[in-house]
Amino acid sequence: MTHHEEKLPKESLSYWRTNIEFPKFPKLEQDMDVDAVIVGAGITGITSAYLLANEGLKVAVIDSDEVLNGTTGHTTAKITAQHDLIYAEFIHSLGREKAGLYYQANSEALKFMKETVDRHSIECEFSPEDAYIYSTTEKYAKKIEKEAEAYKTLGIDGELVDSIPFPIEIQNALVMKNQAQFHPTKYLVHLIQHITDKGGQIFEQTTAVNIETGVNPSVLTTEDKRITAKHVLICSHFPFYEGTGLYSTRLYANRSYALAVKTKKEFPGGIYISADKPARSLRSVTANDEELVLIVGEDHKTGQGIETMDHYKALETFGEDVFELEEVRYRWSAQDLVSLDNLPYIGELTAGNPNVLIATGFRKWGMSNGTAAGLLFRDMVLGKENPYADLYTPSRFNVHPSVKNFVVENANVVGQLIKGKLETPKTKPEDLSKGEGAVITLDGHRKGAFKDDEGKVHIVDTTCTHIGCEVAWNNGERTWDCPCHGSRFSYTGEVIEGPAEKPLQKYDYKMIDNLT
Structure with a gap:
């Protein structure tokens, strides 16, 4: 089909x-x-x-x-x-x-x-x-x-x-x-x-x-x-x-x-x-x-x-x-x-x-x-x-069975935590089309970006506020999803689903050049 x-x-x-x-x-x-x-x-x-x-x-x-x-x-x-x-x-x-x-x-x-x-x-x-x-x-x-x-x-x-x-x-x-x-x-x-x-x-x-x-x-x-x-x-x-x-x-x-x-x-x-x-x-x-x-x-x-x-x-x-x-x-x-x-x-x-x-x-x-x-x-x-x-x-x-799976699942969490920290994305904000989101590199920093239907770019820190894993972009629901414990955030960084309680840090795209 x-x-x-x-x-x-x-x-x-x-x-x-x-x-x-x-x-x-x-x-x-x-x-x-x-x-x-x-x-x-x-x-x-x-x-x-x-x-x-x-x-x-x-x-x-x-x-x-x-x-x-x-x-x-x-x-x-x-x-x-x-x-x-x-x-x-x-x-x-x-x-x-x-x-x-x-x-x-x-x-x-x-x-x-x-x-x-x-x-x-x-x-x-x-x-x-x-x-x-x-x-x-x-x-x-x-x-x-x-x-x-x-x-x-x-x-x-x-x-x-x-x-x-x-x-x-x-x-x-x-x-x-x-x-x-x-x-x-x-x-x-x-x-x-x-x-x-x-x-x-x-x-x-x-x-x-x-x-x-x-x-x-x-x-x-x-x-x-x-x-x-x-x-x-x-x-x-x-x-x-x-x-x-x-x-x-x-x-x-x-x-x-x-x-x-x-x-x-x-x-x-x-x-x-x-x-x-x-x-x-x-x-x-x-x-x-x-x-x-x-x-x-x-x-x-x-x-x-x-x-x-x-x-x-x-x-x-x-x-x-x-x-x-x-x-x-x-x-x-x-x-x-x-x-x-x-x-x-x-x-x-x-x-x-x-x-x-x-x-x-x-x-x-x-x-x-x-x-x-x-x-x-x-x-x-x-x-x-x-x-x-x-x-x-x-x-x-x-x-x-719990003891066995405890080791397996928490090894997965550690693996995701390390993987996210080592990834170096190549996408930049200007590469995004309307309705598209991605993990980007901006002034040497790993960030998350989404360009809405009006062309405004929303920038967030991709570090989950639960234990610090790096979130991934979900293009089907337009959310940032954490691979470690399932926390989910809106494209503006607000918490949709726990265990995270605090939103992702937001950045003004026009001021992002000031980051050090």
Whole structure:
């Protein structure tokens, strides 16, 4: 297929953020006291606030941006316990009991979501679907066979099949029955209404930067405001506060890409993902009574890899080959965090501190894991036993796979840190076209430059304000992305995604000659 640029939309825009009216909330302007303060207004934070408000607790939710504009607003929105090829690995590394608990936790999350949709009559395109993972090579066919044995061991409702209803030559596929898909922002907007109806308060454009721990911990914001609570729930994707948990060394950031496309061929139903790499994920969505196909994949570590627009082009080519495309309506990308052993960290931020809880590392499966986190948080705040607390506990760091991956991932960080310092870019500001960004050399200094559509050049320091790695230009989203821990900045240097808290240093292009 040719002429990708003619079909791909110029701007990145998530389908889940269009044609829906989001509620607006003020910035936090004064100190306050609540029972629970929740940092992050995605599926984990909103679900947690909904559950705790229903229990009669006084809750406050704060978000550095707008509600549902982070990973939740850019998801694939599958609700499933089929999280790639995971159960054979978990049986081997965690044991049969914990592998079964993981399946059970995510299945119960799906059940809770369906019951919530039914209870409140939420129109969010909730649809039961069978989930398939398929192989196109002999190597992955054997892995799927091993995964099928794990399904039998754990009593998972599924089976091997030898075909899927697409013109893709596969070796085999593994189906997990009775999973689902939905429209995540429509679902969560309804939960937000229930939170505010119960007296819960939500604040946007309110960035948390620190926690004062104690019997009643306080969350501190960039505006020197504080919310004091009995419980703090960190649901901010990457934890804005790590304590002594070393989360920067225990997580790595991955980006993946999505297209919502109008196809000539009808979508046959179901939700699908390839076992082979690069991954290809498929599901349908309904836009104004018109069916679109969502094509997702091309994941890579944030700030590392090929030109980002090439990932979109690869998905477009795949869609054309399988479905014959009429039009690419939307394109967007998402960032996900992966833990060292592929299990989320959900529980006490640091062992023995039950007042500060964290949920992170959902590894692209945040709809079920984020909901499971909310259910676990509710029980922990209320002092109730929960069968999944030990499974997800962040203090499990000493398990064998974690130790191995700790060394590998942190060697990668060191490598990226050194690589960025040694690179000498040859591009100059005058070389840029409108809408183009690049790492440049200016008066002997390594800088980042972007020329906007009016021809103004924006210059920033490329040193990430987290630990000092050098950011890379993301031409698909027009952002500066850090290859070490996934911090992301706008082309003007403002923080989009943590763990960085401070913006990149800006420079006036006309005054840059004065740098020494």
